[in-house]
Amino acid sequence: MIQRPAEAFQQGVTVGDVQAIARAAFGRRTVVESAVELGGGMYNSVYRIQLGDAAEPVVLRVAPPAERQFTSEAHLMRNEYASVPWLAPIAGLMPRMLAADFTGTVIGRDWMIQSFLPGAPAPQRLSSFPKDTHPLFFRQLGEITAAVHAVVGPHFGPIAGPGHARWSEAIMASLQQIADDVEGCRLDAADLRRAADVARAGADRLDEVSVPQLLTGDLWTVNTLLAPTPVPAICGVLDLDRTWWGDPEADWTMRMARAKQDERLAFFDSYLQPEETEAVAWRRHVYEVRHLGALRLERHRLGSEAGVEDSYRAVAVELSALAP
CATH class of the missing domain: 3.90.1200.10 (Aminoglycoside phosphotransferase (APH), C-terminal lobe)
Known part of the structure; x- marks a missing residue:
């Protein structure tokens, strides 16, 4: 994890959270070999995840808690999810959507898993x-x-x-x-x-x-x-x-x-x-x-x-x- 002050807007998730997300997305027997938090973004918390039975890593993105989001930026992840079919003209350049959860039942925050893009x-x-x-x-x-x-x-x-x-x-x-x-x-x-x-x-x-x-x-x-x-x-x-x-x-x-x-x-x-x-x-x-x-x-x-x-x-x- 990237270490941040307690008052920072971006806050990571725990090892247990990552495991719970992976199992919710891919099945209860899923094994997470590694999870590395990636920097660069200023809104979502982003991780490169290596699963035990996968040749390629996947990317986990976790939205900020809903109560910390501005009204003008509320539920941006849900907006992105809804945008995917409309972005078909550039689909070949974009990661594939593998799983998403907006129910809050897994870790209390929105999250999505996408394919990892090289580059x-x-x-x-x-x-x-x-x-x-x-x-x-x-x-x-x-x-x-x-x-x-x-x-x-x-x-x-x-x-x-x-x-x-x-x-x-x-x-x-x-x-x-x-x-x-x-x-x-x-x-x-x-x-x-x-x-x-x-x-x-x-x-x-x-x-x-x-x-x-x-x-x-x-x-x-x-x-x-x-x-x-x-x-x-x-x-x-x-x-x-x-x-x-x-x-x-x-x-x-x-x-x-x-x-x-x-x-x-x-x-x-x-x-x-x-x-x-x-x-x-x-x-x-x-x-x-x-x-x-x-x-x-x-x-x-x-x-x-x-x-x-x-x-x-x-x-x-x-x-x-x-x-x-």
């Missing part, structure tokens, strides 16, 4: 390639994102629900949930409330988005694995638990692709950007406030006071751009 995490491996090959990585990321965004869904909002008939309703609900969570942390959420009011007043512009498309929610370098090849080649995509239905421009991936004027712009060699209009630009400012609100919560959870303060300055910039 090196992109944040560790990408820098080892020559700089002039990095655009290849981002071009592949653009292809993957385009394949996901091409999927059309039944409602706006999280895959597992609640669903909304209009995009404006989904955005306002999300902003309000994040604001509630921020206030629950005893932080000021007035700027996020103001953004929700602006979104409500501009509902017509938001509702120009009339087709709910599948959004990855969180796809970037940290969610990808690279193959042992001479140039960057994505061989795996992981942890798409924040998927939702909406405007592709609201996806975290699009925000990150535009964050710097560097090799990441190769993303748009394979991903067709929308026509730039005043309404598109306006909506991006609304989406950025939502991203910044979620980041404020994450930084608070990680104990980054400076990061929390930065979020207020950044939201102020976006609100000034939204002012009539």
Whole structure:
């Protein structure tokens, strides 16, 4: 296990928990030879499990206790589980779902077991390639994102629900949930409330988005694995638990692709950007406030006071751009 302070958000499970999960998933005679907790993620607790009768390891992911989850991040693992059939266009890059339990009867927390994907995490491996090959990585990321965004869904909002008939309703609900969570942390959420009011007043512009498309929610370098090849080649995509239905421009991936004027712009060699209009630009400012609100919560959870303060300055910039 990774040793963490008692007050840390991420808390591991016991040896007995791992054994109970393995037996619930694969039968009471299942033998767990080893379980190694993996770092890198900041939400679920993740383990590489070697079973006695298996040639390949499997991956166990355990959600935080329900009472420790923010409302705006509630049951992300269940949302990921519901997303699997919709992610069929990139199924060849994703781990297979082997077992899951959301009843709380085994260890009192949600968990899932997936196949183990070989490959090196992109944040560790990408820098080892020559700089002039990095655009290849981002071009592949653009292809993957385009394949996901091409999927059309039944409602706006999280895959597992609640669903909304209009995009404006989904955005306002999300902003309000994040604001509630921020206030629950005893932080000021007035700027996020103001953004929700602006979104409500501009509902017509938001509702120009009339087709709910599948959004990855969180796809970037940290969610990808690279193959042992001479140039960057994505061989795996992981942890798409924040998927939702909406405007592709609201996806975290699009925000990150535009964050710097560097090799990441190769993303748009394979991903067709929308026509730039005043309404598109306006909506991006609304989406950025939502991203910044979620980041404020994450930084608070990680104990980054400076990061929390930065979020207020950044939201102020976006609100000034939204002012009539």
